[in-house]
Amino acid sequence: xxxxxxxxxxxxxxxxxxxxxxxxxxxxxxxxxxxxxxxxxxxxxxxxxxxxxxxxxxxxxxxxxxxxxxxxxxxxxxxxxxxxxxxxxxxxxxxxxxxxxxxxxxxxxxxxxxxxxxxxxxxxxxxxxxxxxxxxxxxxxxxxxxxxxxxxxxxxxxxxxxxxxxxxxxxxxxxxxxxxxxxxxxxxxxxxxxxxxxxxxxxxxxxxxxxxxxxxxxxxxxxxxxxxxxxxxxxxxxxxxxxxxxxxxxxxxxxxxxxxxxxxxxxxxxxxxxxxxxxx
Amino acid sequence: xxxxxxxxxxxxxxxxxxxxxxxxxxxxxxxxxxxxxxxxxxxxxxxxxxxxxxxxxxxxxxxxxxxxxxxxxxxxxxxxxxxxxxxxxxxxxxxxxxxxxxxxxxxxxxxxxxxxxxxxxxxxxxxxxxxxxxxxxxxxxxxxxxxxxxxxxxxxxxxxxxxxxxxxxxxxxxxxxxxxxxxxxxxxxxxxxxxxxxxxxxxxxxxxxxxxxxxxxxxxxxxxxxxxxxxxxxxxxxxxxxxxxxxxxxxxxxxxxxxxxxxxxxxxxxxxxxxxxxxxxxxxxxxxxxxxxxxxxxxxxxxxxxxxxxxxxxxxxxxxxxx
Numbered sequence: 001x002x003x004x005x006x007x008x009x010x011x012x013x014x015x016x017x018x019x020x021x022x023x024x025x026x027x028x029x030x031x032x033x034x035x036x037x038x039x040x041x042x043x044x045x046x047x048x049x050x051x052x053x054x055x056x057x058x059x060x061x062x063x064x065x066x067x068x069x070x071x072x073x074x075x076x077x078x079x080x081x082x083x084x085x086x087x088x089x090x091x092x093x094x095x096x097x098x099x100x101x102x103x104x105x106x107x108x109x110x111x112x113x114x115x116x117x118x119x120x121x122x123x124x125x126x127x128x129x130x131x132x133x134x135x136x137x138x139x140x141x142x143x144x145x146x147x148x149x150x151x152x153x154x155x156x157x158x159x160x161x162x163x164x165x166x167x168x169x170x171x172x173x174x175x176x177x178x179x180x181x182x183x184x185x186x187x188x189x190x191x192x193x194x195x196x197x198x199x200x201x202x203x204x205x206x207x208x209x210x211x212x213x214x215x216x217x218x219x220x221x222x223x224x225x226x227x228x229x230x231x232x233x234x235x236x237x238x239x240x241x242x243x244x245x246x247x248x249x250x251x252x253x254x255x256x257x258x259x260x261x262x263x264x265x266x267x268x269x270x271x272x273x274x275x276x277x278x279x280x
Numbered sequence: 281x282x283x284x285x286x287x288x289x290x291x292x293x294x295x296x297x298x299x300x301x302x303x304x305x306x307x308x309x310x311x312x313x314x315x316x317x318x319x320x321x322x323x324x325x326x327x328x329x330x331x332x333x334x335x336x337x338x339x340x341x342x343x344x345x346x347x348x349x350x351x352x353x354x355x356x357x358x359x360x361x362x363x364x365x366x367x368x369x370x371x372x373x374x375x376x377x378x379x380x381x382x383x384x385x386x387x388x389x390x391x392x393x394x395x396x397x398x399x400x401x402x403x404x405x406x407x408x409x410x411x412x413x414x415x416x417x418x419x420x421x422x423x424x425x426x427x428x429x430x431x432x433x434x435x436x437x438x439x440x441x442x443x444x445x446x447x448x449x450x451x452x453x454x455x456x457x458x459x460x461x462x463x464x465x466x467x468x469x470x471x472x473x474x475x476x477x478x479x480x481x482x483x484x485x486x487x488x489x490x491x492x493x494x495x496x497x498x499x500x501x502x503x504x505x506x507x508x509x510x511x512x513x514x515x516x517x518x519x520x521x522x523x524x525x526x527x528x529x530x531x532x533x534x535x536x537x538x539x540x541x542x543x544x545x546x547x548x549x550x551x552x553x554x555x556x557x558x559x560x561x562x563x564x565x566x567x568x569x570x571x572x573x574x575x576x577x578x579x580x581x582x583x584x585x586x587x588x589x590x591x592x593x594x595x596x597x598x599x600x601x602x603x
Binding site: 003007008009092093096097099102104105132135136139140143144147148149150151 | 352423
């Protein structure tokens with residue numbers, strides 16, 4: 001199923017304006033620093049990636065789930081719905097939409113429990129708290145908030161097309177693909193159309209491999225300023241990663257995160273994060 | 281109401297109370313359908329309620345497919361999806377809102393028109409309907425979508441005579457399978473009377489041909505005015521197909537013996553193909569008979585596709601007529 005990006009809800013409703021995005025974040029940014037907010041978003045993208053890998057989903061399904069997650073919080077504060085619940089909900093919905101099938105209820109929850117226990121106990125020392133009934137309810141809010149805009153376009157397909165045209169060294173492609181994966185940890189997937197993201201990723205990959213792409217890009221007749229802006233945001237992510245140890249720092253950031261008033265186990269969750277702090 | 285409110289773009293679902301329900305007009309694959317009116321614009325719409333049947337599945341995958349497909353495919357011969365609405369979450373519905381798909385309202389459906397003896401179709405009108413049906417299907421198939429529920433009741437016609445394919449509750453995207461890796465789609469699709477032989481024999485790796493068989497049944501119905509093969513069971517349906525299209529054998533359909541139910545269902549042998557003979561008392565146009573013969577072909581690989589059918593002599597003449 002291909003369809004036309006320019007007529008899609010993705011292009012028409014979901015390429016957001018950066019100032020608008022920033023404005024919608026204000027409530028959270030009163031509590032968190034911009035840096036802290038981005039780290040939370042990176043963290044949950046990692047969580048979704050781990051859930052997806054554990055469930056053996058294709059990368060496209062994981063990318064869709066990640067963007068659903070970012071769409072929800074692009075218009076809602078983190079305290080509206082606990083991201084620990086929103087993450088598996090996005091995976092559950094994305095798997096259905098991308099024709100990967102319905103993930104069974106028990107498998108989804110047991111995967112959350114296993115992934116939290118084995119990989120994210122530094123951030124969530126307690127057992128994963130949510131049950132399927134909450135995921136199913138959360139799915140409604142997610143669908144409603146997205147206005148049922150389900151179909152997403154990712155940079156992977158245009159990347160494949162461009163690469164065919166470029167006739168470059170084989171090693172360039174997996175590198176550019178990984179940069180696309182990384183771009184899911186920035187805002188570019190909310191603010192730029194996917195074909196521009198794929199060009200920017202290709203551009204970065206060429207710079208890394210010291211290949212000159214400028215001539216070809218010029219012939220593509222695209223807005224070079226946008227390509228450079230996307231590249232800048234992705235490079236800023238790499239800069240951040242250089243000096244950031246998620247395992248050490250995330251618990252403290254998550255503790256500051258605005259939380260729903262009616263958390264299922266408010267007191268014990270607090271105890272938990274204090275515990276992890278004192279361990280450090 | 282404040283003026284500036286109208287300038288703000290809300291991405292959220294609209295509240296379903298913006299529509300006033302007028303009456304129930306039908307039952308779709310996964311929900312009731314109402315005729316309704318936009319309270320502001322007075323525009324008439326159809327509202328399809330999305331039923332949550334299987335609680336474990338969450339929001340039904342069939343509804344997700346239909347929404348996805350209709351949002352993606354905008355074509356003159358595909359029913360236009362206006363928007364998705366939801367009812368307010370209140371304590372009365374345990375804070376679970378109901379979702380509605382809002383689409384353009386069409387005055388008629390083909391099943392209703394065919395059963396109404398006051399409505400007569402001349403050859404030109406039949407051609408126009410078949411051509412629009414093929415146009416819509418060509419668009420779907422070239423976008424890699426199967427409708428999977430072709431029948432007269434799912435074909436809507438506006439008061440201006442524009443045909444709209446509707447009810448995508450069973451539709452899905454498909455890919456052409458490669459040899460080592462066959463598709464495993466469900467074969468429990470398509471209303472029995474319109475179900476092609478490959479589905480009845482348990483094929484799971486099927487393609488656009490299943491919709492084209494339905495076109496054949498519907499096109500014949502334009503003259504017979506009643507579904508041409510009204511089986512009671514799957515076995516009976518296969519029997520009716522053999523009686524019309526000839527016995528299902530390895531000769532007319534190579535590789536049929538590889539289908540899951542081959543040998544498990546009794547097929548009648550010795551039947552001669554009599555599509556044209558049986559239909560020529562209704563259908564006087566030779567091109568129409570020829571096209572029906574190509575549509576109701578037992579072997580799906582030899583069945584005519586939408587593109588070829590649009591270039592068939594039967595379709596060709598409409599283009600001349602309409603100029």
